[in-house]
Amino acid sequence: MYRKRQKMSVANIGATILAAFVGAIVVPMPMQSQQVTINPENRAVRDEADRLLDVGYTQLKDGKTREAIKTWLYAIGYYRRVNDQAAISYTLARVSDAYELLGASNAAQDTSRQRIGYANTLQDNGAKLESSNNLVSFEIAQGKLESASKLNKATLELSTKNEQGLNTAIALNNKGLIAERYGNHLEALKQYYASIKVHPIREAIGEGYTYINSGDSLMALDNYKAAITDYGMALTIARQHRNYKLMSVASDRIIAAYLEVPNFYRIEELLQNRSSLALVMGDQETAAIVQRYLGDLYLSFGNLPKARAAYQESYDFAAMLGDNTSLPLREAYYKLQELERL
Structure with missing residues (x-):
């Protein structure tokens, strides 16, 4: 099949390089003149694309994010063979989310832009707004407030016009974040509460x-x-x-x-709950740190027995990390030693 050669932007090059590391397939942007009618031929191709989509979900659930990206991009290749652009758009959204999980923001942004291209072709405002909101979030995180504000304004107008409740709420939240980054916290609060109202x-x-x-x-x-x-x-x-x-x-x-x-008594309760939550999440390091804070709180009350018990738990949780030189372990040890000298 003949494909028109296009110059690649720096962002596209970066995304392509990262894609190579996960064995990804580069997905071309659709042209406005493309047909959006699904090719009904070769049902086996469509079935294989759907199977790969499900496999990707399983891989992501198992923590195999790079493998999921690779699988989904292969699924997109099959969807392209039957010209199912709606399925391509949907799968690109999953790929973008997975890139974000990996911290690959440039690749996630590039994938979101690709999805907007398909959304424009399909006249799918929901998909366009979702990806546009994602792009705004990335730009806010990167400190690109001027471009984020411009894109967010257009996104908010379109989402409001189309009565897109969730996308409107996200756009209002992003508007609040932009105001907050500029130091205008009163304006930020106005936008946050407007977002909550329509969420x-x-x-x-x-x-x-x-x-x-x-x-x-x-x-x-x-x-x-x-x-x-x-x-x-x-x-x-x-x-x-x-x-x-x-x-x-x-x-x-x-x-x-x-x-x-x-309110130190309320802090005591919250620290105890936070330590328990960290253990439920399998985060022994945070549990150790929180227990040390709890020990400090008891020590400020002059309650040495409770402080000693909290520091000992901090030490025990840190020991679970299996690193005898870890900072939480050393800090808990020093706290216990200091307590013995009191």
Whole structure:
């Protein structure tokens, strides 16, 4: 098949190099003039593409992210043979998410741009908005606030016009993040709360992270009590949905806020819960660090028996890491030694 040669941008080159490391296939951008009708011939090709899509999901679930990317890109190759551009667009979204998990932001961005190309051809505003929101998030993280603001403005207008609740909520959250990066925390709060208002119920975890963002802006404004309220909302959502990642983020934030108030008895409870959560997540290092903080808290109360017990647990958790030179282990050891001299 004849393919038109195109000059590659620096971003495309970077994505292609990374793709080579995972054995990926470069997916060409569609032209507006392309036909979007699916070729019904050769059902076996379509079946193989669907099988590879499922295999990729299994690989990702098993922690084999690079293998999942490779598998999905091969699936895209099969979908191209039957010209199923909707399936290509869907699979590109999975590839972009997987690249993001690997920390390969350039490749994730390039894949999102490819998906926007297919979304334009298919006139699929949902896919276009989803990928556009992802691109805005990447640019915010990279400090490219001017370009992020420009793209986010267009994305917010389109999502509002098309009554896309989730994409509107994400775009408003991104607008808040941009304002926050510029130091305008009052404007950021306005956008965060607007995002929460339109957030679909089925996407509660995203709402939880928006409460984390609003809490951060409130902390920057020294409004610690209001920050505790918003972090508490995020923690409640996380517990309702048993989302350990959000639970840990919200717990860390709310502990920091209570240190500013302060409420040491509430901090004690939160530190105990945070240590238990870390163990449930298999994160002995964090559990060791939290127990050391708990020991420091008890020591400030003058409760030496509780401080000793907390430091000992910190040492035991750190010892589970199997590294006798680890910082958590050494810090717990020194704390126990200092306690013996009191």
